Amino acid sequence: MAKMAASMVESGEDAFRKIFKFYKRREPPPDLRDVTDFCCGVPGDKIFPAKLDPAAVSDEEAARVGLKPVRDWRAFGLQGYPGFIFISNPFLRGSHAFWIRQCLKTYPQKPNICNLDMHMCPADTQDIWGRSAHDLGSASSGKRRPKTLLEKLRWVTLGYHYNWDTKTYSANNHTVFPADLHSLSFQITAACGFPEFSSEAAILNYYRSDSSLGIHVDESELDHTRPLLSFSFGQSAIFLLGGTCRQDAPTAMFMHSGDVMVMSGQSRLLYHAVPRILPAPQERALENLGPASAQQDGGVLEPVSDEDWAVCCRYIQSSRVNVTVRQVLAPGRSLPETPPASLQRTAGGQVVGYHDGGKRKRSNSDSNTVET
Numbered sequence: 001m002a003k004m005a006a007s008m009v010e011s012g013e014d015a016f017r018k019i020f021k022f023y024k025r026r027e028p029p030p031d032l033r034d035v036t037d038f039c040c041g042v043p044g045d046k047i048f049p050a051k052l053d054p055a056a057v058s059d060e061e062a063a064r065v066g067l068k069p070v071r072d073w074r075a076f077g078l079q080g081y082p083g084f085i086f087i088s089n090p091f092l093r094g095s096h097a098f099w100i101r102q103c104l105k106t107y108p109q110k111p112n113i114c115n116l117d118m119h120m121c122p123a124d125t126q127d128i129w130g131r132s133a134h135d136l137g138s139a140s141s142g143k144r145r146p147k148t149l150l151e152k153l154r155w156v157t158l159g160y161h162y163n164w165d166t167k168t169y170s171a172n173n174h175t176v177f178p179a180d181l182h183s184l185s186f187q188i189t190a191a192c193g194f195p196e197f198s199s200e201a202a203i204l205n206y207y208r209s210d211s212s213l214g215i216h217v218d219e220s221e222l223d224h225t226r227p228l229l230s231f232s233f234g235q236s237a238i239f240l241l242g243g244t245c246r247q248d249a250p251t252a253m254f255m256h257s258g259d260v261m262v263m264s265g266q267s268r269l270l271y272h273a274v275p276r277i278l279p280a281p282q283e284r285a286l287e288n289l290g291p292a293s294a295q296q297d298g299g300v301l302e303p304v305s306d307e308d309w310a311v312c313c314r315y316i317q318s319s320r321v322n323v324t325v326r327q328v329l330a331p332g333r334s335l336p337e338t339p340p341a342s343l344q345r346t347a348g349g350q351v352v353g354y355h356d357g358g359k360r361k362r363s364n365s366d367s368n369t370v371e372t
């Protein structure tokens with residue numbers, strides 16, 4: 001637990017909430033000295049090297065999804081959080097661009113579901129990228145231009161589409177999970193000691209610079225023995241990882257573009273939250289995230305055109321995208337069908353957000369900022 005956090009909290013109170021508010025505060029800006037940065041992580045009293053299984057993933061398999069050879073990954077564990085693994089940007093130089101483009105251009109497309117579908121007709125959310133690309137970043141003379149659809153995007157669900165109302169997944173609310181994202185998740189979980197991971201659901205969260213994500217536990221999946229995988233792209237964030245109850249003061253850590261977290265074992269069901277988005281440090285800034293040329297080591301992924309990358313850059317210079325990939329079911333198990341009535345309720349739902357007790361909150365605003 002951070003020294004400062006410990007001194008702020010009195011026994012018995014909701015320590016997580018207090019520290020969430022501390023990092024969310026704008027004025028005066030919070031002291032970030034207690035935030036663990038795995039990027040320049042030197043193993044010490046809090047962090048230690050995590051053991052990976054380099055033999056589980058060949059260099060070719062890793063490169064195919066834009067990852068460095070496993071022996072070159074910088075992976076850490078965190079004292080007091082068994083099963084938590086932080087991999088500091090295992091991506092090959094140049095491969096960020098591919099994944100950012102997938103998150104902004106490809107994954108929001110139908111049949112995937114996004115927050116805009118909750119109040120717009122399918123024809124209007126058919127081509128979010130196409131309808132945003134031109135206007136994004138265009139400065140209209142002094143006047144504020146209307147937000148593009150991409151700027152209004154808050155979440156996208158893949159695979160088993162999470163029902164924000166009932167907090168469940170169901171057999172009849174499912175579309176094909178993207179093969180490339182499954183492949184990426186499969187290689188990472190294999191290297192972390194979880195062979196046969198099956199990517200069955202994902203939630204993409206789109207954060208603007210003033211967004212936050214409230215305190216919650218991801219417990220809707222039916223098999224908690226499988227890890228939860230989290231990818232960050234674009235601007236940085238402060239991530240808070242707590243305990244099994246709100247009285248446990250969380251540890252604060254930075255998540256930068258390309259960082260990957262694996263929450264498994266005892267860490268799979270811990271409280272967590274994102275109180276703040278921060279500008280990326282220089283070494284993860286946009287100019288260092290651009291697409292690889294064919295000669296560069298990231299060149300095995302489908303290339304990102306200059307035109308597409310320019311749009312991604314305009315979006316990502318003030319935004320962060322997080323992807324959490326989940327295995328929902330134990331092998332051989334299936335989900336029940338949802339009665340049609342509750343599916344209809346989903347169509348009236350809205351916007352990512354979580355609140356006390358690990359229950360996901362449905363808010364009617366177009367923001368994923370949640371007061372806790």
Ligand SMILES: O=C(O)CCC(=O)C(=O)O
Binds near residue numbers: 237
């Ligand atoms: O944005 C993040 O890093 C966390 C996202 C998250 O916790 C979730 O989608 O359940």
Ligand SMILES: [Mn+2]
Binds near residue numbers: 217272
């Ligand atoms: Mn979560």
